[in-house]
Amino acid sequence: MPVVILISGSGSNLQSIIxxxxxxxLPIDIRAVISNQAEAHGLQRAKAAGIHTEVVNHRDYPSREDFDRALQAAIDAHEPALVILAGFMRxxxxxxxxHYLGRMLNIHPALLPHFPGLNTHERALQDGVQEHGATVHFVTTEVDGGPRVLQARVPVRAGDSPDDLAARVLEQEHRIFxxxxxxxxxxRLKMQYDKVLLDDKPLPTSGIDFADIPADSAD
Known part of the structure; x- marks a missing residue:
């Protein structure tokens, strides 16, 4: 399946996909990795793997809509069946x-619907939650609000810093994405209206808990 991956930073989730x-x-053909940041380290990861890279810098466009039109044109030139947001911070x-409804997936470093947006680890610690995690979801017009596919949970430990928690969550991101x-x-996976279907069966609104997938049935 042809895919295009969008990144903004280090590209650790990109690396897990590569x-x-x-x-x-993974039965996919990564047609291109596109970043809105020319200095994104993920571009070097892609080049090292022999993957075509492009930069569509949002600073070069007067409005979000102008940037999105340019980005859409760059993506559609590769005719992807799936667009993957792997740390794309726009x-x-x-x-x-x-335009990409039902064929765009995102990874978010929190157990949605908790802590949408930025600074999830700091916010989780401030709220005193006992567990945190990551969520894969389909992208809709509600920021971090699309139907959820998979979640992985991690414990929040006494004395955790945001970096400690981020590292623990990132390890799970690399498994579930x-x-x-x-x-x-x-x-096997598709979005139908506001629901997610796996093997034509609707998933719970929270998505599947990765811990509930038997090791011999994940494939």
């Missing part, structure tokens, strides 16, 4: 999201 492809676990316009992408690429 690793899955190289290991033969709020997208309604027109852009509607490739899994959701694989399901989509295999035709």
């Amino acid at each position: 690793d899955g492809v190289q290991a033969g676990d 709020i997208l316009s309604h027109a852009f999201v509607e 490739p899994q959701a992408i694989r399901w989509f690429a295999e035709g």
Whole structure:
């Protein structure tokens, strides 16, 4: 399945996807990695893997809509069946999201619907929650509000710093994002209206808890 991946930063989730492809676990063809930041380290990860890279810098456009039109044109030139937001730090316009509705996945470092937006780890610690985690969801016009596919939970430990918690969550992100992408690429996962279907069965509104997937049935 042809895909395009959007990034803004280090690209650690991108690397987990590349690793899955190289290991033969992800049946996707990464047509391009596109960043809105020319200095994003993820671009170097993509180049090292022989993947085409592009930069569409949001600072070069007078409005969000102008940027989104340019980004959409860059994406559509590669004819992807799926657009993957792997740490892409831009709020997208309604027109852009509607164009890719049902074929755009995002990873968010929190157990949605808790802590949408930025600074999730700091906010989790401030609120004194006992567990935190990550969520894969389909992208809709509500920021971090689309139907949820997979969640992975981690404990919040006494004395945790935001960096401690971020590292623990990131490890889980690298497990659940490739899994959701694989399901989509295999035709098992789809969004239908405001629901997510896996093997034509609706998922709970919270998505699947990764811990509930038997090790021998994730594939």
